[in-house]
Amino acid sequence: xxxxxxxxxxxxxxxxxxxxxxxxxxxxxxxxxxxxxxxxxxxxxxxxxxxxxxxxxxxxxxxxxxxxxxxxxxxxxxxxxxxxxxxxxxxxxxxxxxxxxxxxxxxxxxxxxxxxxxxxxxxxxxxxxxxxxxxxxxxxxxxxxxxxxxxxxxxxxxxxxxxxxxxxxxxxxxxxxxxxxxxxxxxxxxxxxxxxxxxxxxxxxxxxxxxxxxxxxxxxxxxxxxxxxxxxxxxxxxxxxxxx
Ligand code: BTN
Numbered sequence: 001x002x003x004x005x006x007x008x009x010x011x012x013x014x015x016x017x018x019x020x021x022x023x024x025x026x027x028x029x030x031x032x033x034x035x036x037x038x039x040x041x042x043x044x045x046x047x048x049x050x051x052x053x054x055x056x057x058x059x060x061x062x063x064x065x066x067x068x069x070x071x072x073x074x075x076x077x078x079x080x081x082x083x084x085x086x087x088x089x090x091x092x093x094x095x096x097x098x099x100x101x102x103x104x105x106x107x108x109x110x111x112x113x114x115x116x117x118x119x120x121x122x123x124x125x126x127x128x129x130x131x132x133x134x135x136x137x138x139x140x141x142x143x144x145x146x147x148x149x150x151x152x153x154x155x156x157x158x159x160x161x162x163x164x165x166x167x168x169x170x171x172x173x174x175x176x177x178x179x180x181x182x183x184x185x186x187x188x189x190x191x192x193x194x195x196x197x198x199x200x201x202x203x204x205x206x207x208x209x210x211x212x213x214x215x216x217x218x219x220x221x222x223x224x225x226x227x228x229x230x231x232x233x234x235x236x237x238x239x240x241x242x243x244x
Contacts, residue, residue, distance in 0.1 A: 003028050003029065003030055003168065003172075004025070004026065004028070004029045004030070005029070005030045005031075005032060006021070006029070006030070006031045006032070007032050007033075008031070008032070008033040008034070009033070009034045009035065010033065010034065010035045010036075010037060010051070011031075011033040011035070011036055011037070012036065012037050012038040013036050013037075013038050013039055013040050013127075014031040014032065014033050014036065014056050014057055014058040014127060015040055015058045015111055015113060015125050015127040016038070016040075017031050017033075017058070018031045018058035018059070018060050018125045018127070019113065019115070019125055021060065022060045022115070022122070022123040022125065023122075023123070025060050026060075027060060027061055027062040027179070028059065028060070028061070028172070029059070029060045030057055030058070030059050030060075030168065031057065031058045031060075032055075032056065032057040032164065033049075033056045033057075034051055034052050034056075035049055035050065035051040035052070035056075036049030036056050037049075039056060039129065040111060040127070041109055041111060041129075042098060042109070042111055042241070043241060047109060047111075047129050048131070048134070048138075048139075048140065048143070048147075049129065050134065050138055052133070053131070053132065053133050053134045053135075053138065053149070054129060054130055054131050054132050054133070054134060054149070054160070055128065055129065055130040055132055055160050055163060055164045055167070056129055057127070057128055057164060058125050058126065058127040058128070059125070059126045059128075059168075059171065060123060060124075060125060061073065061123065061124040061125070061126060061175070061179070062121070062122075062123050062124070062179075063121060063124060063178060063179045063180075063181075064121075064179065064180055064181050065121060065178060065179075065181050066181075067114070067116055067117070067118055067120075067121050068221070069221065069222075070112075070114050070116075070121055070124055071097075071112065071114070071222060071236055071237050072184060072188075072221060072222025073112055073124055073126060073175075073178065074097050074098050074110050074112045074126070074222070074237060075094075075096075075097070075184065075187050075188060075191045075218075075222050076126075076171065076174050076175050076178060076184060076187050077098075077110040077112070077126050077128055077171065078094045078097075078098060078099075078100060078110060078191060079094070079170070079174055079187045079190040079191055080167050080168075080170035080171040080174055081100050081108050081110075081128065081130065081167055081170075082094055082100060082190060082191075082194055083166075083170045083174075083190070084163060084166035084167040084169075084170050085100070085102070085107075087166055088158075088163065088166070090102060090150065090153070090154070092107065092194070093194055093195065093196035094190075094191050094194050094195055094196065095195075095196045095197060095242070096191065096195060096197055096215075096218060096224050096237075096242065097222070097224070097237035098110040098111070098112070098237065100130075101196050102148060102150070102153050103148065103153060104196075105145070105146060105147055105148035106131075106146060106147050106148070107130060107131050107147075107148055107149065107150065107153070108128065108129060108130040108131070109128075109129050110126065110127065110128050110129075111125075111126075111127040111129075112124060112125070112126050112127070112237075113125045113127070126171075128167065130150075130160075130163065130164075130167075131147065131148065131149035131150070132149060132150050132151065132158050132160040132163065133149060133150070133151045133157055133158060133160065134149035134151065134152065135149075135151065135152070136152050150163075174186070174187050183220070184222070185220065188218055188220065188222060191218055191222075192217070192218050195215075195218070196244075197215040197224070197242060197244070198215050198216065198217065198218070199214075199215065199216075200214070200215055200244060201213070201214050201244070202214070202215050202226070202242050202243065202244055203242065203243040203244075204226060204235060204240055204242060205240060205241045205242070205243065206240045211228060212228075213226040213227055213228040213233075214226065214227045215242075216232070219234055221234070221236075222236075222237075223235055223236045223237075224237075224242070
């Protein structure tokens with residue numbers, strides 16, 4: 001599909017640029033950079049964005065959906081990356097809400113940022129970062145054992161242009177029903193079937209609070225259903241992180 005694309009050699013963050021452009025750009029516009037000087041992760045973390053070593057891209061979206069449903073858009077990004085990797089012959093797992101794991105290590109993260117209020121969604125920025133050709137020695141000490149790249153996993157250099165096209169093509173197809181207010185049960189099915197969490201004991205971390213429960217399901221709103229003792233709770237992606 002033809003899409004308007006802004007390509008930068010270096011930038012602070014493609015999500016920041018996408019937010020600046022969103023008010024005037026059409027839905028589906030993509031911002032891609034070779035390097036980010038201030039790559040942003042969830043929960044105020046940073047995202048390792050070395051020159052030419054990964055896919056760093058953000059998509060501007062303007063869905064006609066209820067703002068309550070918008071956080072579930074992250075699962076559309078996650079399923080798109082999952083399917084693109086599978087088309088390359090790489091089996092991965094989706095770690096709700098925004099990580100893709102290969103061999104139990106993180107290879108991709110998604111940062112969804114929403115602008116709007118209860119009356120109207122102005123725009124959504126979906127930022128996708130994939131570690132493509134990062135070398136083992138480029139992974140910082142504190143992330144070793146938790147993070148990998150396709151090159152480390154497959155032992156060969158990967159064409160990241162080809163992979164980003166596969167991700168965007170899958171995204172366009174999976175997002176189409178959602179954009180006009182339709183449901184995303186087909187996407188949630190992919191996320192559930194290939195989840196790294198369902199059926200497992202997990203820690204739900206929110207600020208200083210850590211609760212231990214069992215991940216049971218992902219509901220129709222894209223929330224993680226967790227069993228704590230004899231209570232079931234639906235957790236939305238907001239400010240939580242999950243550990244096994
Ligand atoms: C996470 O796992 O915490 C989310 C990481 C998201 C990283 C991507 S890279 C492209 C886009 N621009 C950013 O600054 N962040 C996202």
